[in-house]
Amino acid sequence: MNIGTTIIKSRRSVRAYTEVPIDEEIIKNALDCARLAPTAMNLQPWIFVVVQDTTRLREIAEMTDHGKFIADAQLCIAVFGEKDAKYYLEDCCAATQNIIIALQAYGVSSCWVAGDKKAYADDISELLQVPEKYTLVSLLPAGYPKEVTVPHKKILDDVVFYEEYSEKP
Numbered sequence: 499m500n501i502g503t504t505i506i507k508s509r510r511s512v513r514a515y516t517e518v519p520i521d522e523e524i525i526k527n528a529l530d531c532a533r534l535a536p537t538a539m540n541l542q543p544w545i546f547v548v549v550q551d552t553t554r555l556r557e558i559a560e561m562t563d564h565g566k567f568i569a570d571a572q573l574c575i576a577v578f579g580e581k582d583a584k585y586y587l588e589d590c591c592a593a594t595q596n597i598i599i600a601l602q603a604y605g606v607s608s609c610w611v612a613g614d615k616k617a618y619a620d621d622i623s624e625l626l627q628v629p630e631k632y633t634l635v636s637l638l639p640a641g642y643p644k645e646v647t648v649p650h651k652k653i654l655d656d657v658v659f660y661e662e663y664s665e666k667p
């Protein structure tokens with residue numbers, strides 16, 4: 499048993515949350531884990547906007563297509579990348595996953611809601627008054643889980659190759 503892999507493997511995307519508030523220390527620690535994610539050339543081309551205001555959560559939820567459940571989250575962390583940084587997307591995805599795993603370590607659930615490539619990305623930037631040089635990469639609603647669904651996952655043998663690719667039987 500390894501604590502790190504156990505936390506990673508226990509994570510599920512959760513879209514229904516209880517009304518139990520999340521301790522500020524947990525939020526801060528998750529953001530600190532985001533800050534420490536790897537980035538190309540160590541540019542750290544990101545900002546993180548924490549939304550806890552219920553009206554704002556509802557507004558964000560309404561703007562999305564597949565993120566209506568954001569309205570009932572305790573908070574939502576919006577991850578923004580600097581457009582001019584060549585690898586901002588990869589960098590911000592690494593930060594996004596760090597946040598999700600850090601929250602999971604406290605038993606707090608999340609669900610990665612798409613931001614990059616979405617038509618609503620600019621509207622959310624505007625709502626949160628984020629300067630033009632940044633673009634929305636992801637939205638991370640969070641809360642203690644009310645309902646957990648278990649999706650199908652491909653088995654390891656079907657997706658892993660050693661040394662070189664070969665057709666699987």
Ligand SMILES: Cc1cc2nc3c(=O)[nH]c(=O)nc-3n(C[C@H](O)[C@H](O)[C@H](O)COP(=O)(O)O)c2cc1C
Binds near residue numbers: 509510511513565649
């Ligand atoms: C880039 C990305 C975008 C996603 N966007 C959404 C989304 O808009 N709405 C949603 O409900 N889930 C979204 N998800 C979550 C996936 O649906 C989820 O990860 C997938 O179904 C596997 O389930 P699991 O996370 O529990 O393993 C997104 C995940 C990723 C990585």
